[in-house]
Amino acid sequence: MALVIPYARLQSLFLDETLLAWFEKSARDLPWRRTRDPYAIFVSEVMLQQTQVERVVPRYVAWLERWPTIDALASASPADVIREWQGLGYNRRALNLHRAARVVSERGWPDDLTELPGVGRYTADAIRSFALGEPLLPVDTNVRRVQDRTRHAFGPASGQALMDLGGTVCLARVPRCGVCPLAATCPSRGMRYEPLRRQSRFEGSFRQRRAHVLRLVAERPRAAAELDADAVTSLAADGLVACDGELVALPG
Numbered sequence: 001m002a003l004v005i006p007y008a009r010l011q012s013l014f015l016d017e018t019l020l021a022w023f024e025k026s027a028r029d030l031p032w033r034r035t036r037d038p039y040a041i042f043v044s045e046v047m048l049q050q051t052q053v054e055r056v057v058p059r060y061v062a063w064l065e066r067w068p069t070i071d072a073l074a075s076a077s078p079a080d081v082i083r084e085w086q087g088l089g090y091n092r093r094a095l096n097l098h099r100a101a102r103v104v105s106e107r108g109w110p111d112d113l114t115e116l117p118g119v120g121r122y123t124a125d126a127i128r129s130f131a132l133g134e135p136l137l138p139v140d141t142n143v144r145r146v147q148d149r150t151r152h153a154f155g156p157a158s159g160q161a162l163m164d165l166g167g168t169v170c171l172a173r174v175p176r177c178g179v180c181p182l183a184a185t186c187p188s189r190g191m192r193y194e195p196l197r198r199q200s201r202f203e204g205s206f207r208q209r210r211a212h213v214l215r216l217v218a219e220r221p222r223a224a225a226e227l228d229a230d231a232v233t234s235l236a237a238d239g240l241v242a243c244d245g246e247l248v249a250l251p252g
Contacts, residue, residue: 012152012153015150015152015182015185016155018181018182019154019161019181019182020157021181022161022165023158023164023165026164026168027164028053028168030044031044031057031060032044033130033160036130036131036133037131038109038131038132039070039073039104041126041127041131042070042100042123042127043060045126045127046093046097046118046123047060047063047093049093050089051088051089051090053167055087055088056088059088062084063084066084070104071101073097073098074098074101074102074104074105074106075105077251078095078098078239078250078252079218079250079251079252081094081097081098082094082095082214082218082251086218089211091214091238091240092239092240093118095239096117096118099117099118100116100119103117104116112124113128122138122139122140125137125138125139126138126140129156129159130159130160136156137154137155137156137159138159141166142162142163142166142170143159143166145172146162146165146166146170146182147162149170149175149187149188149191150185150186165181173192173193174192174193175188175191175193177189177190206231210231210235212228212231213228213248214235217235217241217248217249217250218250221248221249222247222248224243224247224248225246227248232248236248239251
């Protein structure tokens with residue numbers, strides 16, 4: 001008896017294969033895709049949170065040149081880690097990455113990666129998939145967008161391809177349907193979307209005030225009286241600066 005494959009299953013296989021064929025020709029050449037080192041993948045995933053790929057690439061390369069292993073990062077001081085992170089934004093990510101490195105250096109990688117400081121479900125799945133080869137599909141914003149628009153549940157092998165498609169073609173507001181490999185069967189083809197709720201402006205914001213104070217303190221310890229007091233208080237609460245009497249400095 002001939003094997004009959006349901007149409008829905010055939011369509012599913014077609015979409016996955018079409019996406020992977022596109023990715024084979026169009027994949028971005030990113031340094032973290034040339035390694036299976038869990039530490040290197042971890043660094044890339046933390047840096048890529050809320051920071052554009054183009055900004056991350058040179059900083060990622062420089063970071064791994066300075067701290068090529070998780071033990072090397074664990075032995076660094078918080079102050080050096082914060083200085084190296086300057087310009088990437090959201091500096092708490094740097095401290096969490098450093099704290100996680102110290103945990104792994106002392107105890108090894110935990111079975112549940114979300115036990116590490118700052119590691120959520122997506123980052124844990126990304127490490128397990130891209131570094132350890134486990135059959136998981138890490139779902140970030142780009143992956144979820146493509147899934148929602150195509151109404152298709154892609155398999156674990158499609159993770160990197162979905163990230164590239166969502167990041168370069170299936171864009172949030174105005175998708176580039178004319179060059180999308182999945183457009184022929186996509187129920188959302190040609191649709192335009194309302195502007196996303198944008199993050200508040202950095203210029204003139206409290207985030208800018210914090211960044212300015214941290215940049216000054218990263219250069220050298222400063223007298224508290226010279227600095228924005230509210231920003232210092234906020235940075236200290238996050239562990240990004242330490243106040244010793246009248247002096248504000250990076251944590252030791």
